[in-house]
Amino acid sequence: MNIGLTGGIASGKSTVASILVERGAVLVDADRIAREVVLPGTELLEQVANRFGQAILNPDGSLNRKKLGEIVFADDAAxxxxxxxxxxxxxxxxxxxxxxxxxxxxxxxxxxxxxxxxESGLQHMFEQVMVVYVPRSKQLERLMARDGITAAQAEQRLNAQMDIEKKKELADIVINNEGSLTDTIRQIDHFIEGKGL
Incomplete structure (x- = not known):
């Protein structure tokens, strides 16, 4: 069986992914793949630099994600x-x-x-989609603390994604991650037991 795991930014997807792996799941990390496809020397990194300018590259030729993020989170077309x-x-x-x-x-x-x-319309790739949910106010709070950014910058990043409430509605499985870690683990174990995995 496969599931797509998603949620909003700063909702705790990494925590949920780690617990699922501890329970025996295999993790495929789209973010890791996204970093690999733009490693120095790849054709794709060259295309990204051609589109967004050489300033998005670090001196060693690697992608400066922060600079690229500043461009793309401020401009929908970019x-x-x-x-x-x-x-x-x-x-x-x-x-x-x-x-x-x-x-x-x-x-x-x-x-x-x-x-x-x-947002990418990938739900068809999976048997079920699990959404890690926290309310928007909690996302903002966590994002500002995690990334050391202002409320305005955090809002900008949240606005670049589908609203967390909409994701919750679309989900096959919802893991509410606004409580304790014990509560999150209980919900994951309940899901795994229900699937007989």
Whole structure:
């Protein structure tokens, strides 16, 4: 079985992914794939630099994610351009890793962590979608603390994603992550027991 794991920024997807892995799931991390496809020397990094300028590169030739983020979170057209470059390669990497996991151990739960799953229209790739939920106010609070950014910058990032309440409505499985870690673990264990995994 495979599930897509998503949520809002700063909702705690990484925590939930870690717990699922501890319970025996295989994790496919779309963010990791997104970093790999733009490693120094890749054709895709060259295309991104051509579109957004050499200033998005660090002196060692690697991508300066912070500089690129400042551009794309402030400009919807730029963000769409970046997604148009990256998403096909990321999807290909996800499909390959899902297939490898299925081939290696057909009975094992495969969890694919995709931050922009609904925004990218990828729900069709998965048997079910699990959304890690916290209210928007909690997202803002966590995001500001985690990234050391202002409320305005945090709002800008949240506004670049589908509203968390909408994701919650669309989900097959909701993990409410605004309580204690024990409560989150209980919900995950309940899901796993229900699936007989």
């Amino acid at each position: 963000r769409k351009d970046l997604e148009g470059l990256l998403h096909p390669q990321i999807r290909l990497g996800m499909k390959q890793r899902m297939q490898e996991a299925e081939d290696t151990d057909p009975g094992r739960l495969v969890v694919v962590d995709v931050p922009l799953l609904y």
